[in-house]
Amino acid sequence: MKKNILWVMIVVSLSTLLLPISVSATTLQQYIDKVNQYQKEINDANASINKTEGEIAAAQNAITAAQQEIKDISNEIIDLKEEIEESNKEIKKKSLETKQLFEYYQIAQGENTYLEYIFGADSITDLIYRVSVVEQLTEHNEKVTKELEALIEKNKKREKSLNKKTQQLKQKQVNLKAQIKTLEGQVVELQEGSVRASDQLKIYQDQVNYYRKQGCKASDRIGIDCAKENVVAGWYRPTVRGNISQTVGWSEINIDGFHYGTDIWSSKGTGEKIYPIASGTISAITTDIYGALIVIIYHTDMNGKKWTSFYCHLSSYSPNIYVGMKVTPNTYIGYMGHTGYAFGTHLHLEVADCRLYDATDKNCSTWGKWTKYIKKKFNNGFLGAKTLIKLPNSWSRR
Template identity: 30%
Template sequence: MIRKINKCLMILFAFTLLILPMCLVAPEAAKKANTLADYRKLLKDLQAEQASNQAKKNSKKSELNSAKNNVSYKQNQIIENQQKITDAMNESQKLDEEIKLGKDKLQELVSAYQISQGDNVYLEYIFNADSYEELIYRYAIMEQVMDYQENQITEWKTKIERNNQLKVDLEKEEEKLNSQIDDLAKDIKSLDKEIDSLDDMYLDIASEIKSVKDSIKMYEDLGCKENESLESCLKVAGDKMLRRPLVKGKITSPFGYRTHPITKKVNSFHSGTDIAVAEGTNVYATANGTVSRITRKSSCGGNMVYIQHIVNGKKWTSTYMHLLEIKVKVGQVVTNETVIGLSGGKTTKSYDTCTAGAHLHFSLATGWYDKDYFGYNNWKAHLVDAAKTVPLPTSWSSR
């Protein structure tokens, strides 16, 4: 029974471990703005996030610098220690020689002493003493010299032993320093990684800030009030259906993955439907709506118009590219009869690398790009095939 309970507790514990991190990571706040004030709040949050990212990065960078300094400090310490070992070994070698010399000297003294004990004359000869007192005196000195010599040798030997111990200690320290350097190298690697990912995050935040600032400017230009619903400010008139953007047309390149007509790259994504049409032809809004964005002379797409629609209560964003001329303004309310521009694609090639000849590129996405979501990838994720949605036949001659 107890084992069973234990097993249950274990499973519960494992489950908690599994679930806990999910709970700790709060779901990212839905970044949706309904008023200009919301946008300003969003901008403020993003700027705070950017500042905290910067602060984190600065602190990681200073950690990185200190780790790097620590490595060079330890490397210098190793070099210093190696020098200390070399010095100690040199000293020991010198001491060894001195010991040898000292031993010889001592041997000489011992010999002299031994000889002197048996033969006074020889003794006298060696010490050249004038009197017996003098001789005794010299004996005493000789004994002192011998003692001194012996002490000296002992001291040298102790010094050599100390040097050997120093070598052992320093080598141990070197090992320790090397392992510390290894640890620091690991820290440096992970700090580098963290800084890289913070850099990436910074760029993401920066691009989000840019797009929020663009939106704020757009809604300010439209004269939206701080707390007015942007939906009502945009005055998007509802419509009943999506219509063909051209009176006459023929599909030349479909939406989705295809072989690129210019680069010949296979599996290249095409964000819309290409419709062959003579340059300068009227292009109509696919439905009632409000112009939400205009891009001029993009290096891929040329002159582009984005329109936000509500069709049968559902939000759409339509895009028209490679236009020769744009006839609307951002914020302008259009109907499905409004000529928003003239088709291009041929003379616009001079600045637009994504067109090979006269045609209209028509994209359709769900939701409102620049309001419900931002950024190319988000827009791409919301794209649908206009040929199937409007729908568009292979070719037609009326709207």
């Protein structure tokens, strides 16, 4: 266990030694650009929503049209069926008629009846006439039956084709409904995107308005050239639970023999929230080349002295923080972690009375100057967070 902690300490110390991060301050113009960017996103989303809603309306109209067409076809099929039925009845009637005629003709040609018929007839002419009429009627009936059968065949073909058309229209409706569903999904996505963009727009718009009120010009660096942060009312512990595993100072286990921060671990591990040690303004949310999540906060104390606090190895940032944000000791900025060049979950906290990465601060404008300054402060008896906040070795409340 002790050996493990020692390892963590070595690695942790190493990681902060090698931090070659570079951060440029945010200007008001960058916030204005963000506002314009999100406004454009919202406008684009709204245009897409309008276009997609037009497509949905068109698809719905096509469905209505298909429904009407199906209804018309269905009526036509009913008519065709009736016509087929009528034709069949007619054929039956004609068939019966022909049969009767044929029977009559048979009788007329039968040996016995023939004679009877001859004698029954007024004359031979009458007989011939009677036979001829029967023949013509039979022929006529056969012709009509053939025509009706052709009509039935034609109607059946038409019915088949209409049924096929109905199936196609039904399939078309199914496809259109699926298309509408997809389009509606797109609208929901676009609306969600627009809402997200609106949220972001509001954050940045508020910032722009606020900084303009503070007298910031577009080229001003926020918190540096204008809009100085809240005055520090008191220094607080950065976590609810904490145990110090290493303080600022000379140490044989560090590569250059020096540790620039205070290492704090918690029994809650990555579940431990990180808070600012005082009111201030977030000057950077960044990572180093090893992927360590870092937040840097500028403070000004009641005597006008400028400070920087530096929080390293976070597992995640709070989703609500942004560069330029005014924070209080109760603004949660992220969770404890072991991102970057570190194998143990802990917070590496550096503090000094200067402005890290502020070009106008001759003591701390670069990472090299910052570490040199911390070393100098240490030589004068300053132990970073341990001295400033009066951190005990272990605590379970802020």
